[in-house]
Ligand SMILES: CNc1ncnc2c1ncn2[C@@H]1O[C@H](COP(=O)(O)O)[C@@H](O)[C@H]1O
């Protein structure tokens with residue numbers, strides 16, 4: 001008889017060996033202990049905080065998360081730091097058997113270090129190209145983030161930058177992300193920017209309904225769900241557990257337009273936007289056969305690699321190995337890259353999962 005830990009271990013290893021796509025990862029939340037040491041060696045400041053504190057376990061709730069992000073960003077202020085972190089994050093995702101990664105980050109303007117928004121994304125692109133040259137077995141695309149706290153004007157500049165670098169990089173920059181503290185500002189203010197970005201050929205990933213902000217969620221979905229190639233980040237408060245409150249429209253729109261949801265289980269649990277794993281909306285959407293993709297949000301901040309997200313979901317929702325094999329191939333449908341890339345990944349994934357027991 002095998003004991004439970006042996007069974008769990010083998011499922012964990014299976015999840016590790018599964019080829020995976022990661023569609024929701026922020027650069028500055030995806031560090032590892034090693035990359036933090038490297039960033040500190042490059043002269044980044046931890047302030048009066050130890051490395052151990054740069055982890056969500058000591059910063060619960062969404063407030064704590066945003067406090068923590070600003071501390072990490074203090075470590076990533078120079079060209080060298082942006083390059084180093086990007087290179088390491090890509091390498092670590094490759095080690096986790098992620099074969100296709102969409103990495104997102106907010107370009108920063110830091111006069112003291114000479115950093116500009118354009119240099120920031122160009123530096124990420126340099127790291128992406130170097131990883132490709134070095135033969136890492138991972139395809140990487142970039143999403144340029146708009147932080148809703150910075151307002152609409154910066155948002156417009158960010159779309160210009162993303163479009164310019166998308167064209168220049170031959171599509172390595174592939175889309176736009178709207179993120180930032182959901183309690184600040186209104187996502188609906190960014191609708192014209194999102195529509196404009198779509199018309200210029202950028203794909204859209206929007207943090208939406210991470211909190212019960214029904215009005216802005218409805219407005220964004222009404223304006224963008226049908227028209228744009230849109231994915232929703234988190235989408236915690238999209239479904240109908242507030243039934244009878246007039247919020248059904250959100251779920252109806254998401255279903256009608258087949259808007260994929262990026263599910264970040266550990267992130268939601270640690271920021272306490274979801275009470276417990278069993279109630280996570282990943283299961284709700286999976287049961288409906290609605291597109292829902294497991295993602296990390298930040299493997300550093302939340303201390304959970306993509307393998308672990310798969311393992312947690314598999315255990316909590318009794319997803320057997322055959323189901324996981326099938327699921328992981330289905331996630332390819334929701335990447336932002338084109339059909340040709342999807343076919344290439346499907347072939348690669350099918351061959352890989354066939355060898356897994
Ligand atoms: C907890 N859930 C979340 N909700 C909303 N925005 C989030 C987020 N987690 C991260 N970010 C966004 O990503 C930035 C950090 O990475 P970059 O410096 O861009 O690489 C944060 O400042 C925030 O704007």
Ligand SMILES: [Zn+2]
Pocket residue numbers: 024026179207233297
């Ligand atoms: Zn996020």
